[in-house]
Amino acid sequence: MMRIAHIINPVIVGESSDLFIAQPITFDSLKVAQEYASNHGVKVELYSSQFSEDHEIIPEYLIKTPDLTRSILDLGDFKIKRKLPFIKDILDRLNQASDADYFVYTNVDIAVVPHFYVVVAELIAQGYDSLVINRRTISQNYKTPQEIHLMYSEIGTNHPGYDCFIFSKNSYKNFSLFNTFIGAIPVGACLLINLYYTSKSFKVFKDLHLTFHLGDDGFWKTGKLNDYELFNIRETNATLEQFIAQGKSIDNQFILKYYNELYHKVSQANLNNSIAINKLIYRKSLLYLYYKIIGLSNRLKTLSLRIKNKLDLETNEKVI
Numbered sequence: 001m002m003r004i005a006h007i008i009n010p011v012i013v014g015e016s017s018d019l020f021i022a023q024p025i026t027f028d029s030l031k032v033a034q035e036y037a038s039n040h041g042v043k044v045e046l047y048s049s050q051f052s053e054d055h056e057i058i059p060e061y062l063i064k065t066p067d068l069t070r071s072i073l074d075l076g077d078f079k080i081k082r083k084l085p086f087i088k089d090i091l092d093r094l095n096q097a098s099d100a101d102y103f104v105y106t107n108v109d110i111a112v113v114p115h116f117y118v119v120v121a122e123l124i125a126q127g128y129d130s131l132v133i134n135r136r137t138i139s140q141n142y143k144t145p146q147e148i149h150l151m152y153s154e155i156g157t158n159h160p161g162y163d164c165f166i167f168s169k170n171s172y173k174n175f176s177l178f179n180t181f182i183g184a185i186p187v188g189a190c191l192l193i194n195l196y197y198t199s200k201s202f203k204v205f206k207d208l209h210l211t212f213h214l215g216d217d218g219f220w221k222t223g224k225l226n227d228y229e230l231f232n233i234r235e236t237n238a239t240l241e242q243f244i245a246q247g248k249s250i251d252n253q254f255i256l257k258y259y260n261e262l263y264h265k266v267s268q269a270n271l272n273n274s275i276a277i278n279k280l281i282y283r284k285s286l287l288y289l290y291y292k293i294i295g296l297s298n299r300l301k302t303l304s305l306r307i308k309n310k311l312d313l314e315t316n317e318k319v320i
Contacts, residue, residue: 001043002102003044004102004120005094005104006047006104006106007104008047010023018217021144022108024144025142029112029113029114029148031061032114032148033112033115034046034061036114044117046062046063047062047094048064049094050064051067051071063097065094065097071084071085072085072086072179076227084183085181087182088178090182091177102167103167103172104164104165105191106163106211107163109213111211111212113152113210115210116211120210128202128203130167130201130202131165131203131205132162132204134163134207134211135212136156137213138151139154140216156212168199171195178235178238179235180232181228185229186236
């Protein structure tokens with residue numbers, strides 16, 4: 001029987017926060033999916049990582065790992081004080097608590113459909129040893145877990161962000177996370193880079209209806225977290241540079257695409273006060289553009305060859 005361990009980071013919030021409605025829905029969805037999985041040959045363990053003040057919100061079916069003891073506020077002075085934990089601290093606790101074959105980390109506002117773990121197990125059985133599943137965005141009009149069957153039924157729209165990660169316990173020892181923390185971009189990219197470089201068969205699933213999120217609002221979109229984002233960008237780049245130092249190749253469209261997206265994020269967030277980051281992103285963005293051009297050139301060559309072969313074939317037929 002495959003064993004899967006899933007960890008989230010619950011937090012007590014006020015009624016004005018999106019998490020006030022989203023978290024109870026997430027909790028219920030995990031419990032339903034765990035029970036469904038147990039009836040289909042998949043054992044699922046549910047864990048929480050939390051600060052000491054957040055115990056009250058955590059349901060009994062989530063196994064509490066040791067309380068988190070530090071946050072990003074211990075490493076920097078930020079305009080808006082947000083006690084955000086480091087992703088390494090969360091995953092370290094999962095690694096220490098569980099001997100499951102595979103680990104799952106999702107944002108706490110990401111709910112899952114009942115057959116989530118069963119599909120994850122089937123994808124792993126197909127040969128993938130790490131994967132990312134992009135969520136569906138559904139209506140934000142839902143307010144309580146009692147409406148969860150309506151939420152399951154809504155197809156929603158796809159979303160390009162990374163917020164659901166599955167990887168083997170064995171690969172985690174090779175992760176490089178530095179001081180990247182949750183709650184600000186590009187933490188998803190940092191995790192994705194780790195999955196990509198530490199696995200044998202990795203894939204991002206963009207169109208599966210397995211996870212969902214209520215609405216598409218986000219405090220990070222307001223631009224008020226720019227200082228947090230700059231910190232995470234530096235840590236994510238440190239992660240990538242470490243893998244490169246280990247001999248990992250950067251000359252692939254996946255990594256170059258990350259740099260291209262990061263360039264636009266930095267531009268939009270007005271994070272141009274870091275000359276080193278700007279130079280790095282600019283250089284990698286040019287590489288990305290170069291490979292896009294090379295890819296287009298190769299496709300044109302292939303098309304040209306197909307046309308030539310077709311013309312030669314038609315000419316030969318006429319001669320015959």
